Amino acid sequence: MESARYGDKTLLEFFKVFLINKASTQLQIPTSFTKFFNGIAPCKIILIDHDGKCWDVNLEKIEGRLVFKNGWQQFAKEKNLEEGDFLVFEYDGMSTFNVKIFSKSGCRKGATPPSREKIVPIVNLEEDSDEFSDKIQSNGIRKRSLPNPKIKVKSVLEGACPSEGARRRSKRLKEEKDKQNDKKLVLTEHAPLQNPHFQIYFDAHWRLEKVEIPKKVIKEMKIKLNRNITLRDENDRSWPLSIISTVNQDRHYFGGGWLDFKQSNNIEEGCQCDFQFVVDKANVAKELLVRVRSKGGLQIV
Structure with missing residues (x-):
């Protein structure tokens, strides 16, 4: 555990070795580190990984010791913490801890490998007006993919290309929409919104x-x-x-x-x-x- 200077900001850090039988449901903060809370420990803290993802975690006192409790189990699960992983916690002096995670090999652990991700392409020629197809990951998140030339050619051959009249109507609607957007964006750059x-x-x-x-x-x-x-x-x-x-x-x-x-x-x-x-x-x-x-x-x- 150490306190170091970084520019004008004091960094307070401590480390923990992840042991499944002790830290899978809660994690104890070193007793000597609690002095940096100045006698008032926050009830809730935020853990942030190196990608900027956040987790809300409760800070509780159990048998005289401060521990990360509710929310910690979810953090450990989503970060795939394993026996012997080395965690470094950096405290911002308020209620936030930046967390760095290293494996037993000594290298920083990253996100879940791409090989575990299942991508299922979905092609809808009728709705593919911007010539981009959607891809859905196994976690439900949509990803945009580059246009597929074959799909575009196929849609033309099958008569999916809109008529000349339809194209003119689409262009006119787009121009009207752009004019409306221009009116909304009359604000100069960095101008305050109305009463935000x-x-x-x-x-x-x-x-x-x-x-x-x-x-x-x-x-x-x-x-x-x-x-x-x-x-x-x-x-x-x-x-x-x-x-x-x-x-x-x-x-x-x-x-x-x-x-x-x-x-x-x-x-x-x-x-x-x-x-x-x-x-x-x-x-x-x-x-x-x-x-x-x-x-x-x-x-x-």
């Missing part, structure tokens, strides 16, 4: 440690989130911020970078922050503008 904002009142300490972006804002404004975004205050100071999303992309949290922003702006229990998204033409969030208000409701400058 939210407020958070930090009425409890745990809210300072685990900040969640309201699902309602993301859904109603159709905002797309990347893994990295910029926090910017009213003095035009900026901080890089990572966005942590759950496996099903249903919930989104502030990750690395929030701690630095919070400390730089003296945000504490009782403060309130107003957040406003800045997006590009595709509704991809580029920045979060932040206005910080003190306990008395006054803006912090």
Whole structure:
């Protein structure tokens, strides 16, 4: 276990050797590592693998020891943990652990080998308007494949090609749709959406440690989130911020970078922050503008 410097960020790490009889249903955190929680351990944490995939895991105290409990078994199963695997946990100081997994050979373990994946091609000539066919994996996820020249030739020979009149109608509809989209995309690049904002009142300490972006804002404004975004205050100071999303992309949290922003702006229990998204033409969030208000409701400058 060690604490190291990486740029301006302190990394807290510990390692565990995976033993099936001890760690298949729960994993104990080293006792000496618990001091880094500063006396207040989060009830829920997020595990992130090297691909950015996330798992929600409960942190529980059992017989005086902190363990990863509910959610850990699913993580171990999906990562195919085996006897003797070496795991390195990197703590971000809030509620997130980045996990690196190494096999007994000493090499980092990757994702499930492609050979285990069963791909079944599905071809539908009537609906294949964009000349791309779908492929469905055994896990239910669709993949787009490159166009098949033979399929295209076959569709022409069998009379599947639309008539001249149909092509003209299709072109006219496409032009009308493009005009409508152009009206929607009048926004200049990086211009704020109409009222895409939210407020958070930090009425409890745990809210300072685990900040969640309201699902309602993301859904109603159709905002797309990347893994990295910029926090910017009213003095035009900026901080890089990572966005942590759950496996099903249903919930989104502030990750690395929030701690630095919070400390730089003296945000504490009782403060309130107003957040406003800045997006590009595709509704991809580029920045979060932040206005910080003190306990008395006054803006912090």
